[in-house]
Amino acid sequence: ALSTDAFNYATYHTLDEIYEFMDLLVTEHPQLVSKIQIGSTFEGRPINVLKFSTGGTNRPAIWIDTGIHSREWVTQASGVWFAKKITKDYGQEPTLTAILDNMDIFLEIVTNPDGFVYTHKTNRMWRKTRSHTEGSLCVGVDPNRNWDAAFGMPGASSNPCSETYRGKFPNSEVEVKSIVDFVTSHGNIKAFISIHSYSQLLLYPYGYTSEPAPDKEELDQLAKSAVTALTSLHGTKFKYGSIIDTIYQASGSTIDWTYSQGIKYSFTFELRDTGLRGFLLPASQIIPTAEETWLALLTIMDHTVKHPY
Protein backbone atom coordinates (compact mmCIF):
# COMPACT_ATOMS: atom_id res chain seq x y z
CA ALA A 1 0.00 0.00 0.00
CA LEU A 2 1.18 3.51 -0.78
CA SER A 3 -0.73 4.94 2.16
CA THR A 4 -2.47 3.53 5.21
CA ASP A 5 -5.77 4.57 3.62
CA ALA A 6 -5.09 2.14 0.80
CA PHE A 7 -4.00 -0.65 3.16
CA ASN A 8 -6.31 -3.65 3.14
CA TYR A 9 -7.57 -4.16 6.71
CA ALA A 10 -9.80 -7.06 5.71
CA THR A 11 -7.09 -9.58 5.00
CA TYR A 12 -4.28 -11.21 6.93
CA HIS A 13 -0.77 -9.83 6.43
CA THR A 14 2.80 -11.01 6.86
CA LEU A 15 5.23 -9.52 9.38
CA ASP A 16 6.97 -7.50 6.66
CA GLU A 17 3.66 -6.03 5.52
CA ILE A 18 2.68 -5.12 9.08
CA TYR A 19 6.07 -3.55 9.78
CA GLU A 20 5.77 -1.56 6.53
CA PHE A 21 2.31 -0.45 7.60
CA MET A 22 3.73 0.77 10.93
CA ASP A 23 6.43 2.78 9.19
CA LEU A 24 3.88 4.28 6.85
CA LEU A 25 1.63 5.29 9.74
CA VAL A 26 4.56 6.99 11.49
CA THR A 27 5.45 8.85 8.30
CA GLU A 28 1.87 10.02 7.83
CA HIS A 29 1.37 11.16 11.45
CA PRO A 30 4.77 12.18 12.83
CA GLN A 31 3.18 14.46 15.44
CA LEU A 32 1.12 11.64 16.89
CA VAL A 33 2.82 8.32 16.21
CA SER A 34 6.34 7.10 16.70
CA LYS A 35 7.96 3.68 16.57
CA ILE A 36 10.04 2.32 19.40
CA GLN A 37 12.16 -0.81 19.17
CA ILE A 38 12.04 -2.40 22.62
CA GLY A 39 14.26 -5.37 21.79
CA SER A 40 15.14 -8.08 19.30
CA THR A 41 13.63 -11.53 19.10
CA PHE A 42 15.43 -14.85 19.60
CA GLU A 43 15.94 -15.02 15.82
CA GLY A 44 17.07 -11.38 15.65
CA ARG A 45 13.98 -9.58 14.40
CA PRO A 46 13.13 -6.15 15.80
CA ILE A 47 10.37 -5.98 18.42
CA ASN A 48 8.49 -2.82 17.54
CA VAL A 49 5.94 -0.83 19.51
CA LEU A 50 3.88 2.10 18.27
CA LYS A 51 3.66 5.05 20.63
CA PHE A 52 0.69 7.38 20.27
CA SER A 53 1.33 10.58 22.13
CA THR A 54 0.23 14.19 21.94
CA GLY A 55 3.13 15.44 24.04
CA GLY A 56 4.32 15.65 27.62
CA THR A 57 7.00 13.69 29.37
CA ASN A 58 6.46 10.20 30.72
CA ARG A 59 2.72 10.68 30.76
CA PRO A 60 0.56 7.96 32.29
CA ALA A 61 0.08 5.34 29.64
CA ILE A 62 -2.00 2.48 28.37
CA TRP A 63 -0.37 -0.63 26.94
CA ILE A 64 -2.08 -2.87 24.36
CA ASP A 65 -0.48 -5.94 22.86
CA THR A 66 -1.71 -8.37 20.23
CA GLY A 67 -0.30 -11.59 18.86
CA ILE A 68 1.74 -12.93 21.76
CA HIS A 69 0.44 -16.31 20.61
CA SER A 70 1.41 -16.30 16.98
CA ARG A 71 -1.39 -18.40 15.52
CA GLU A 72 -4.10 -16.06 16.82
CA TRP A 73 -4.05 -14.11 13.56
CA VAL A 74 -7.19 -12.10 14.14
CA THR A 75 -5.40 -10.33 17.01
CA GLN A 76 -2.47 -8.98 14.96
CA ALA A 77 -4.95 -8.00 12.24
CA SER A 78 -7.07 -6.18 14.83
CA GLY A 79 -3.95 -4.46 16.17
CA VAL A 80 -3.31 -3.00 12.72
CA TRP A 81 -6.90 -1.78 12.58
CA PHE A 82 -6.61 -0.21 16.09
CA ALA A 83 -3.50 1.70 15.04
CA LYS A 84 -5.25 3.20 12.05
CA LYS A 85 -8.39 3.89 14.11
CA ILE A 86 -6.41 5.90 16.66
CA THR A 87 -4.92 8.15 13.99
CA LYS A 88 -8.30 8.57 12.29
CA ASP A 89 -10.22 9.37 15.46
CA TYR A 90 -7.82 11.64 17.34
CA GLY A 91 -9.20 15.15 17.13
CA GLN A 92 -12.52 13.84 15.78
CA GLU A 93 -13.93 11.50 18.38
CA PRO A 94 -14.21 13.06 21.86
CA THR A 95 -13.50 9.99 24.04
CA LEU A 96 -10.30 9.00 22.27
CA THR A 97 -9.23 12.62 21.97
CA ALA A 98 -9.61 13.10 25.74
CA ILE A 99 -7.67 9.90 26.38
CA LEU A 100 -4.77 10.97 24.18
CA ASP A 101 -4.77 14.49 25.57
CA ASN A 102 -4.02 12.98 28.98
CA MET A 103 -2.27 9.70 28.35
CA ASP A 104 -0.04 7.90 25.87
CA ILE A 105 -0.98 4.64 24.21
CA PHE A 106 1.60 1.96 23.44
CA LEU A 107 0.57 -0.69 20.93
CA GLU A 108 2.64 -3.78 20.21
CA ILE A 109 0.97 -5.36 17.19
CA VAL A 110 3.21 -8.40 16.70
CA THR A 111 4.35 -9.43 20.15
CA ASN A 112 5.85 -12.73 19.00
CA PRO A 113 7.43 -11.91 15.61
CA ASP A 114 9.43 -15.16 15.22
CA GLY A 115 6.37 -17.27 15.90
CA PHE A 116 4.30 -15.13 13.54
CA VAL A 117 6.77 -15.55 10.66
CA TYR A 118 6.78 -19.29 11.39
CA THR A 119 2.98 -19.41 11.11
CA HIS A 120 3.22 -17.85 7.66
CA LYS A 121 6.11 -19.89 6.34
CA THR A 122 6.03 -23.29 8.00
CA ASN A 123 3.31 -24.10 10.48
CA ARG A 124 0.12 -22.06 10.64
CA MET A 125 -0.69 -23.66 13.99
CA TRP A 126 2.43 -22.44 15.83
CA ARG A 127 1.71 -20.78 19.19
CA LYS A 128 4.97 -20.39 21.12
CA THR A 129 8.19 -18.46 20.65
CA ARG A 130 10.99 -20.03 18.58
CA SER A 131 13.70 -20.22 21.21
CA HIS A 132 15.74 -23.36 21.77
CA THR A 133 15.83 -25.28 25.02
CA GLU A 134 19.09 -26.93 25.93
CA GLY A 135 18.71 -30.69 26.10
CA SER A 136 15.45 -30.80 24.17
CA LEU A 137 14.59 -31.14 20.51
CA CYS A 138 11.35 -29.26 21.08
CA VAL A 139 11.30 -25.57 20.21
CA GLY A 140 9.62 -22.63 21.87
CA VAL A 141 8.18 -21.39 25.13
CA ASP A 142 4.62 -20.29 25.82
CA PRO A 143 5.13 -16.54 26.28
CA ASN A 144 1.94 -16.37 28.32
CA ARG A 145 3.39 -18.69 30.99
CA ASN A 146 6.85 -17.11 31.13
CA TRP A 147 6.13 -14.08 33.33
CA ASP A 148 7.36 -13.73 36.87
CA ALA A 149 4.01 -14.30 38.56
CA ALA A 150 3.65 -17.62 40.34
CA PHE A 151 6.09 -18.96 37.76
CA GLY A 152 6.29 -22.75 37.84
CA MET A 153 3.09 -23.21 39.83
CA PRO A 154 0.24 -25.39 38.51
CA GLY A 155 -1.25 -24.10 35.25
CA ALA A 156 1.89 -24.31 33.11
CA SER A 157 4.08 -27.14 31.92
CA SER A 158 7.72 -27.92 32.62
CA ASN A 159 7.85 -30.10 29.50
CA PRO A 160 9.56 -28.24 26.60
CA CYS A 161 7.38 -30.15 24.14
CA SER A 162 4.16 -28.88 25.68
CA GLU A 163 2.20 -25.99 24.16
CA THR A 164 2.14 -24.40 27.62
CA TYR A 165 5.86 -24.85 28.37
CA ARG A 166 6.76 -22.14 30.85
CA GLY A 167 10.47 -21.87 29.96
CA LYS A 168 13.51 -22.47 32.13
CA PHE A 169 13.08 -19.38 34.25
CA PRO A 170 10.84 -16.30 34.38
CA ASN A 171 11.43 -13.84 31.52
CA SER A 172 13.64 -16.37 29.73
CA GLU A 173 11.98 -15.25 26.48
CA VAL A 174 13.37 -12.03 25.11
CA GLU A 175 9.91 -11.19 23.77
CA VAL A 176 8.66 -11.19 27.38
CA LYS A 177 11.75 -9.64 28.93
CA SER A 178 11.62 -6.73 26.49
CA ILE A 179 8.12 -5.82 27.67
CA VAL A 180 9.08 -6.32 31.32
CA ASP A 181 12.04 -3.96 30.93
CA PHE A 182 9.94 -1.43 29.07
CA VAL A 183 7.08 -1.47 31.59
CA THR A 184 9.38 -1.25 34.62
CA SER A 185 11.54 1.50 33.18
CA HIS A 186 8.48 3.47 32.07
CA GLY A 187 6.98 3.20 35.54
CA ASN A 188 3.75 4.96 34.70
CA ILE A 189 1.63 2.39 32.86
CA LYS A 190 -1.91 2.54 34.22
CA ALA A 191 -3.68 -0.02 32.07
CA PHE A 192 -2.32 -3.13 30.40
CA ILE A 193 -4.43 -5.03 27.90
CA SER A 194 -3.20 -8.22 26.29
CA ILE A 195 -5.22 -9.54 23.37
CA HIS A 196 -5.68 -13.19 22.45
CA SER A 197 -8.17 -15.35 20.58
CA TYR A 198 -10.42 -17.31 20.71
CA SER A 199 -13.37 -17.87 23.12
CA GLN A 200 -15.01 -14.42 23.42
CA LEU A 201 -13.93 -13.57 26.94
CA LEU A 202 -12.74 -10.57 28.89
CA LEU A 203 -10.56 -11.65 31.77
CA TYR A 204 -8.86 -10.04 34.75
CA PRO A 205 -6.48 -11.38 37.44
CA TYR A 206 -5.83 -13.84 38.86
CA GLY A 207 -4.95 -16.85 36.75
CA TYR A 208 -2.84 -18.71 39.28
CA THR A 209 -5.05 -18.54 42.33
CA SER A 210 -8.74 -18.48 43.07
CA GLU A 211 -8.13 -15.77 45.68
CA PRO A 212 -9.95 -12.69 44.42
CA ALA A 213 -7.78 -9.80 43.27
CA PRO A 214 -7.95 -6.84 45.68
CA ASP A 215 -9.66 -4.74 42.98
CA LYS A 216 -11.95 -7.52 41.83
CA GLU A 217 -15.15 -5.56 42.31
CA GLU A 218 -14.01 -2.61 40.22
CA LEU A 219 -12.46 -4.83 37.57
CA ASP A 220 -15.63 -6.87 37.34
CA GLN A 221 -17.79 -3.77 36.93
CA LEU A 222 -15.45 -2.36 34.32
CA ALA A 223 -15.37 -5.67 32.45
CA LYS A 224 -19.17 -5.69 32.47
CA SER A 225 -19.30 -2.18 30.95
CA ALA A 226 -16.65 -3.05 28.37
CA VAL A 227 -18.48 -6.20 27.32
CA THR A 228 -21.78 -4.30 27.10
CA ALA A 229 -20.16 -1.79 24.76
CA LEU A 230 -18.63 -4.58 22.68
CA THR A 231 -21.91 -6.46 22.35
CA SER A 232 -23.81 -3.32 21.36
CA LEU A 233 -22.21 -3.21 17.90
CA HIS A 234 -22.78 -6.63 16.32
CA GLY A 235 -24.44 -8.56 19.14
CA THR A 236 -21.35 -10.67 19.85
CA LYS A 237 -21.66 -12.23 23.30
CA PHE A 238 -18.68 -12.13 25.66
CA LYS A 239 -18.29 -13.65 29.11
CA TYR A 240 -16.12 -11.97 31.71
CA GLY A 241 -14.45 -12.81 35.01
CA SER A 242 -11.13 -13.79 36.52
CA ILE A 243 -8.91 -16.08 34.45
CA ILE A 244 -9.05 -18.98 36.88
CA ASP A 245 -12.82 -18.83 37.33
CA THR A 246 -13.63 -18.30 33.67
CA ILE A 247 -11.24 -20.60 31.82
CA TYR A 248 -8.60 -22.47 33.76
CA GLN A 249 -5.70 -22.13 36.11
CA ALA A 250 -2.72 -20.48 34.42
CA SER A 251 0.51 -19.50 36.13
CA GLY A 252 3.13 -17.09 34.83
CA SER A 253 0.55 -15.22 32.78
CA THR A 254 0.97 -11.69 31.47
CA ILE A 255 -1.67 -9.84 33.42
CA ASP A 256 -0.93 -11.55 36.72
CA TRP A 257 2.53 -10.05 36.43
CA THR A 258 1.34 -6.60 35.35
CA TYR A 259 -1.21 -6.58 38.18
CA SER A 260 1.56 -7.53 40.64
CA GLN A 261 3.46 -4.48 39.38
CA GLY A 262 0.63 -2.23 40.49
CA ILE A 263 -1.10 -1.88 37.10
CA LYS A 264 -4.65 -2.07 38.36
CA TYR A 265 -6.41 -2.14 35.02
CA SER A 266 -4.91 -5.37 33.73
CA PHE A 267 -7.08 -7.28 31.27
CA THR A 268 -6.87 -10.07 28.75
CA PHE A 269 -9.25 -10.38 25.83
CA GLU A 270 -10.06 -13.58 23.98
CA LEU A 271 -11.58 -12.41 20.71
CA ARG A 272 -13.89 -14.22 18.25
CA ASP A 273 -15.06 -16.89 17.79
CA THR A 274 -16.29 -19.58 20.19
CA GLY A 275 -14.79 -22.47 18.26
CA LEU A 276 -16.53 -22.79 14.92
CA ARG A 277 -13.32 -21.72 13.17
CA GLY A 278 -11.11 -21.06 16.19
CA PHE A 279 -7.70 -19.74 15.15
CA LEU A 280 -8.75 -19.99 11.51
CA LEU A 281 -11.22 -17.14 11.70
CA PRO A 282 -12.22 -16.04 8.18
CA ALA A 283 -10.66 -12.75 7.13
CA SER A 284 -14.15 -11.38 6.53
CA GLN A 285 -14.49 -11.21 10.33
CA ILE A 286 -11.35 -9.13 10.95
CA ILE A 287 -13.01 -5.73 10.71
CA PRO A 288 -16.16 -6.56 12.70
CA THR A 289 -13.97 -8.18 15.37
CA ALA A 290 -11.68 -5.15 15.57
CA GLU A 291 -14.60 -2.70 15.56
CA GLU A 292 -16.41 -4.34 18.45
CA THR A 293 -13.20 -4.88 20.44
CA TRP A 294 -12.34 -1.22 19.99
CA LEU A 295 -15.52 -0.22 21.83
CA ALA A 296 -14.48 -2.36 24.79
CA LEU A 297 -10.94 -0.95 24.69
CA LEU A 298 -12.32 2.55 24.63
CA THR A 299 -14.44 1.81 27.71
CA ILE A 300 -11.40 0.55 29.63
CA MET A 301 -9.18 3.42 28.49
CA ASP A 302 -11.84 6.01 29.31
CA HIS A 303 -12.28 4.54 32.80
CA THR A 304 -8.50 4.59 33.28
CA VAL A 305 -8.32 8.29 32.42
CA LYS A 306 -11.26 9.14 34.66
CA HIS A 307 -10.07 7.11 37.65
CA PRO A 308 -6.46 8.11 38.26
CA TYR A 309 -4.54 6.23 40.94
Added chain:
Amino acid sequence: NENFVGHQVLRISATDEAQVQKVRELEELEHLKLDFWRDPARAGLPIDVRVPFPTIQSVKAFLEYHDISYEIMIEDVQSLLDEEKQQMSAFQAR
Protein backbone atom coordinates in the same frame (compact mmCIF):
# COMPACT_ATOMS: atom_id res chain seq x y z
CA ASN B 1 4.91 -25.96 4.79
CA GLU B 2 3.43 -28.31 7.35
CA ASN B 3 0.46 -30.19 6.00
CA PHE B 4 -2.83 -30.53 7.89
CA VAL B 5 -4.74 -32.69 5.42
CA GLY B 6 -7.34 -34.74 7.25
CA HIS B 7 -6.67 -33.08 10.60
CA GLN B 8 -9.91 -32.52 12.44
CA VAL B 9 -10.82 -30.24 15.31
CA LEU B 10 -13.03 -32.03 17.81
CA ARG B 11 -15.11 -30.39 20.49
CA ILE B 12 -15.17 -32.67 23.50
CA SER B 13 -17.86 -32.24 26.13
CA ALA B 14 -16.77 -33.74 29.41
CA THR B 15 -19.71 -33.96 31.76
CA ASP B 16 -17.88 -34.68 35.01
CA GLU B 17 -14.45 -34.46 36.55
CA ALA B 18 -13.68 -38.12 35.76
CA GLN B 19 -14.20 -37.45 32.05
CA VAL B 20 -12.05 -34.32 32.22
CA GLN B 21 -9.36 -36.48 33.80
CA LYS B 22 -9.64 -39.01 30.97
CA VAL B 23 -9.12 -36.25 28.40
CA ARG B 24 -6.10 -35.07 30.37
CA GLU B 25 -4.70 -38.57 30.01
CA LEU B 26 -4.96 -38.15 26.25
CA GLU B 27 -3.07 -34.88 26.53
CA GLU B 28 -0.16 -36.71 28.16
CA LEU B 29 0.22 -39.11 25.22
CA GLU B 30 2.75 -37.25 23.11
CA HIS B 31 2.78 -39.78 20.28
CA LEU B 32 -0.83 -38.79 19.45
CA LYS B 33 0.45 -35.30 18.61
CA LEU B 34 -2.74 -33.65 19.81
CA ASP B 35 -2.96 -29.89 19.76
CA PHE B 36 -5.35 -28.59 22.40
CA TRP B 37 -6.95 -25.34 21.25
CA ARG B 38 -8.94 -25.21 24.48
CA ASP B 39 -7.44 -27.17 27.35
CA PRO B 40 -9.35 -29.58 29.53
CA ALA B 41 -10.21 -27.42 32.52
CA ARG B 42 -13.37 -28.52 34.23
CA ALA B 43 -16.63 -30.29 33.53
CA GLY B 44 -19.02 -28.26 31.41
CA LEU B 45 -16.35 -26.24 29.62
CA PRO B 46 -15.75 -27.24 26.01
CA ILE B 47 -12.42 -28.82 25.11
CA ASP B 48 -11.25 -28.24 21.54
CA VAL B 49 -8.48 -30.34 20.12
CA ARG B 50 -6.84 -30.65 16.72
CA VAL B 51 -6.25 -34.30 15.95
CA PRO B 52 -3.86 -35.35 13.16
CA PHE B 53 -5.28 -37.71 10.54
CA PRO B 54 -3.23 -40.79 11.56
CA THR B 55 -4.53 -40.73 15.15
CA ILE B 56 -8.09 -39.61 14.60
CA GLN B 57 -9.60 -43.10 14.79
CA SER B 58 -7.83 -44.02 18.03
CA VAL B 59 -8.81 -40.73 19.67
CA LYS B 60 -12.45 -41.14 18.69
CA ALA B 61 -12.41 -44.77 19.85
CA PHE B 62 -10.94 -43.70 23.19
CA LEU B 63 -13.63 -41.07 23.68
CA GLU B 64 -16.42 -43.42 22.69
CA TYR B 65 -15.09 -46.18 24.94
CA HIS B 66 -15.22 -43.78 27.88
CA ASP B 67 -18.64 -42.44 26.90
CA ILE B 68 -17.30 -38.96 26.35
CA SER B 69 -19.29 -37.07 23.77
CA TYR B 70 -17.67 -35.04 21.01
CA GLU B 71 -18.53 -33.30 17.78
CA ILE B 72 -16.45 -32.41 14.77
CA MET B 73 -15.97 -28.64 14.63
CA ILE B 74 -13.58 -28.59 11.66
CA GLU B 75 -13.74 -31.48 9.22
CA ASP B 76 -10.46 -30.78 7.46
CA VAL B 77 -8.07 -28.12 8.77
CA GLN B 78 -6.09 -28.01 5.54
CA SER B 79 -9.08 -26.99 3.45
CA LEU B 80 -9.57 -23.93 5.69
CA LEU B 81 -5.87 -23.10 5.43
CA ASP B 82 -6.05 -23.39 1.64
CA GLU B 83 -9.02 -21.03 1.61
CA GLU B 84 -7.14 -18.56 3.82
CA LYS B 85 -4.03 -18.69 1.65
CA GLN B 86 -6.02 -18.32 -1.55
CA GLN B 87 -7.73 -15.22 -0.20
CA MET B 88 -4.44 -13.64 0.86
CA SER B 89 -2.90 -14.33 -2.54
CA ALA B 90 -5.94 -12.88 -4.27
CA PHE B 91 -5.63 -9.66 -2.28
CA GLN B 92 -1.90 -9.45 -2.93
CA ALA B 93 -2.45 -9.93 -6.65
CA ARG B 94 -5.09 -7.25 -6.68
